[in-house]
Amino acid sequence: MVGKGQKPDSSFSLPPGLEAAIKEVPSLIVPIWLSYAALEAVFSELALDLPSLTVGSFQSALAVVVGLILYTGGNFWDETIFGPRYSLRFDTSGEEPVLKRKGRWLDRDDPPWGVFPPGKPLQDARMGAAEGCENFSPSGYGGYRKAKEVVKEAGRWNEVEGPLLLSKFVRSFLWPMLIVGVGSTAMGAVKLTLDEVGGATYLVWGGAVLIGFGLTTIPYFHFQVEHMTQLYELAMDQCRKRVSQVATKADQGGNQR
Numbered sequence: 001m002v003g004k005g006q007k008p009d010s011s012f013s014l015p016p017g018l019e020a021a022i023k024e025v026p027s028l029i030v031p032i033w034l035s036y037a038a039l040e041a042v043f044s045e046l047a048l049d050l051p052s053l054t055v056g057s058f059q060s061a062l063a064v065v066v067g068l069i070l071y072t073g074g075n076f077w078d079e080t081i082f083g084p085r086y087s088l089r090f091d092t093s094g095e096e097p098v099l100k101r102k103g104r105w106l107d108r109d110d111p112p113w114g115v116f117p118p119g120k121p122l123q124d125a126r127m128g129a130a131e132g133c134e135n136f137s138p139s140g141y142g143g144y145r146k147a148k149e150v151v152k153e154a155g156r157w158n159e160v161e162g163p164l165l166l167s168k169f170v171r172s173f174l175w176p177m178l179i180v181g182v183g184s185t186a187m188g189a190v191k192l193t194l195d196e197v198g199g200a201t202y203l204v205w206g207g208a209v210l211i212g213f214g215l216t217t218i219p220y221f222h223f224q225v226e227h228m229t230q231l232y233e234l235a236m237d238q239c240r241k242r243v244s245q246v247a248t249k250a251d252q253g254g255n256q257r
Contacts, residue, residue, distance in 0.1 A: 023165055027074070027172040032067030034176035038183070039063055070175040077174050081217060082224055085112075086119050088126075090141050097141040115218050117225040125232035133239035144228065147235035154238045160230040167223035173216050181209035 039059045083089070089101040105112050106119035129147050130136045136146055151157050188202030 023161075024168070027165070027168040028067070028071050030169065030172040031070035031176050032063055034173070034180070035066040035070065036060065036063035038176065038180050039066075070179075071172060073175060074168065074171050077171055077220070078224075082221060085116075086122060086221075086225060086228075088140050088143075090139070097137065097139065099139055099141075117222050119225070122225050122229045122232070125229045125236070129232040129236040129239070132236045132243075143232070147231050150235040150238050151231060154234075156234060156238070160227055160234055163223045163227035163230065167220055167227060170216060170220040170223060174213060174220070177209055177213040177216065181206050181213055184209060 036059065039062055084101075084103060085105040086103045088099060088103065088106075090097040091100040103119060103123075105116070106123040108118045109120050111118055126140050126143050130138055130140050130143055133146070133150065136143060148157075151160060184202045184206030186206075188199045188204075188206055191197070191199030191202060193199075
């Protein structure tokens with residue numbers, strides 16, 4: 001109900017769950033599309049004697065299934081190639097989490113291999129948030145989750161979400177490229193072994209895709225590091241504002257006595 005003299009609220013906002021799902025669509029489309037293209041090449045090679053409509057329908061359905069599997073497996077790359085370089089790994093078997101492994105690039109001020117993002121700014125932001133925010137572990141354990149809670153509570157998640165969505169989009173290329181690259185290389189090796197036509201082409205194509213796979217990790221790392229660094233810095237800023245507000249209220253209360 002709109003009060004007298006008030007303008008009706010014409011703004012429209014999607015439910016949070018639906019909005020989050022829509023933002024993930026580009027990252028989902030990539031593996032499905034690439035799976036379809038790869039399956040088309042496979043079916044062409046098999047030369048199945050079936051109606052084109054049947055083959056096309058099966059190919060489309062299979063591409064969706066494969067694409068969904070590859071999409072849900074995206075976190076594999078966070079654990080296997082990103083984490084060992086930029087994350088902290090803890091042993092949680094005891095009463096208190098103990099730092100087990102520190103990402104090997106977290107102390108780097110210079111870009112590793114000249115192309116990857118240095119890890120020290122990320123680590124400084126992570127530890128700054130751990131020191132400046134209440135209920136944060138000084139070791140940095142669980143820091144990402146808690147920083148995310150602080151930023152979302154402040155209504156500023158959109159300020160740091162962009163690089164995360166971009167990193168997921170780039171990451172969605174990794175599984176398809178690895179599978180296509182390895183598959184093409186294996187196919188080329190088999191064809192050459194059997195002295196069949198096209199073996200060298202498959203080998204060149206597979207090698208090119210695998211090189212592309214390696215190059216794709218560069219923007220993936222950059223976007224992920226940018227997101228995490230911005231998140232920790234924003235969380236630290238919000239925690240400092242909270243402390244300042246509490247101190248101001250305490251001073252005002254003291255002056256009123």
